[in-house]
Amino acid sequence: MSQPLFATAALIGIGLIGSSLARRARRDGLFRRIVAGTRTQATAERALALGIVDAATTDLPAAVEGADLVVLCTPVGTYAEIAAAIGPRLAKGAIVTDVGSVKQAPIRDVTPHLPPGVAFVPGHPVAGTEHSGPDAGFPTLFDGRWCILTPEPGTDPAAVERVVEFWRRVGSNVDVMDAAHHDRALAITSHIPHLIAYNIVGTVSDLEEDAQREVIKYAASGFRDFTRIAASDPVMWRDVFLNNREAVLEMLQRFSEDLTALQRAIRRGDGQTLQDRFTKTRAVRRSIIEAKQA
């Protein structure tokens, strides 16, 4: 087993991502000690029962005390309050990172609460499943996936390097980019797909009972592909949309314009437009398969 990367890591939130990090870190000896900070006592107890952390508490300031790495693994809407609570108790030289799916908002919400000498290196592991909670995690979740880090200019390069190393050791490839760039890119790659999936599943759940039963019965014809991502954690996704409003609304606008064009083609019986459009999309699928991200 190689040298631990950090002595004590505090994972604030121990759901799918937090518990996957804990499992991987345990497996590979990345930390000497892992403390979970949770919202509820039940989750703290569950994390301990699963044997994936050394300690767990709902007292977040106590959880981060003495930690040289703090990872925020809660919905991004909670960051400001958490940062305000833990800020005064962070050890000098500690590194704070997070796993949120948006990156400008965490910088806005966390940075003001950090004492001098504590670096914030925001991160987004582009990995996940539709399952939530401490039981949903597994140690290989990040293998071969990308993790995007968005440190502000002026962040201690040594802190960035240690966070890069951490994500590599849990199995990820690492990219570093500007937070605003991240939020635009992920709006179309991740946020809009989730919104659309939630939306069509929502449309179905508004149908009368008989019609809904049929949709479920025949779901293999296309619908089921959307329900998987529409089963993702509702609070986490609420916070993503509230915290990446501009980029999401802009991309949604493009999506809607394109959908209107398809709608018009269907109404007019314009088969050529439909066929051209449907042919173009096959190339994108091929690229994803080639990039091993399918």
Place this chain on the structure above:
Amino acid sequence: MSQPLFATAALIGIGLIGSSLARRARRDGLFRRIVAGTRTQATAERALALGIVDAATTDLPAAVEGADLVVLCTPVGTYAEIAAAIGPRLAKGAIVTDVGSVKQAPIRDVTPHLPPGVAFVPGHPVAGTEHSGPDAGFPTLFDGRWCILTPEPGTDPAAVERVVEFWRRVGSNVDVMDAAHHDRALAITSHIPHLIAYNIVGTVSDLEEDAQREVIKYAASGFRDFTRIAASDPVMWRDVFLNNREAVLEMLQRFSEDLTALQRAIRRGDGQTLQDRFTKTRAVRRSIIEAKQA
């Protein structure tokens, strides 16, 4: 091996569905002889080379000669022309069925060309993959999936019964319903999901090259789930939309209204509406898993 269900089956079109039927029928001895009728000589040769049919020809009237079962497995837009060509050569007592994803249009396009004594029992196996062509088929494609039959009132009940039996023997559960009902149900279950998937993948394929490369790289964050169904056969899907226009446009209208409501919630920062909506959709996913259609 049990008794063959039909002596000679003509499969018009030998792509994903046709070749899966051929493979299953061969495996289980459902037909004494299988003839493929294809559009191109290359496909006819490929079907023969794969050893899944006894004969293959681009001469469709010759393909159906002497067949007691004819299965149309081509895009629904081709049915009228094919029915006009093969109608005069159909054997008395033959049964014609199809596998199209819409069901009113086939009745409109096929029925007028059938001689007396030939029954048309329209069918839709709710099964598929994103792959196309004679190499894409496999014998278990229909196992545990639904096949919907939509015979018109007055269709010979014995013919319907034989088609029901055929689909059961290839592994499907069978439902019988009215064609108009089918087209409304599948508009939301299958057609709109495909349209939306094609649309978002289309939106991405219009992005500039750098942005597109990023979407592909980070596709695991949601986007990839859409690309699978957006890789489905473009001509087949063009024909679905052209032939189920009203139901598709009506359901698209509902989808767009719901999306506008989500858009408004994002713009206003209305987290409660988002969370409520995202929570509701989880139940639909659970139902699909329980129905074993996930």
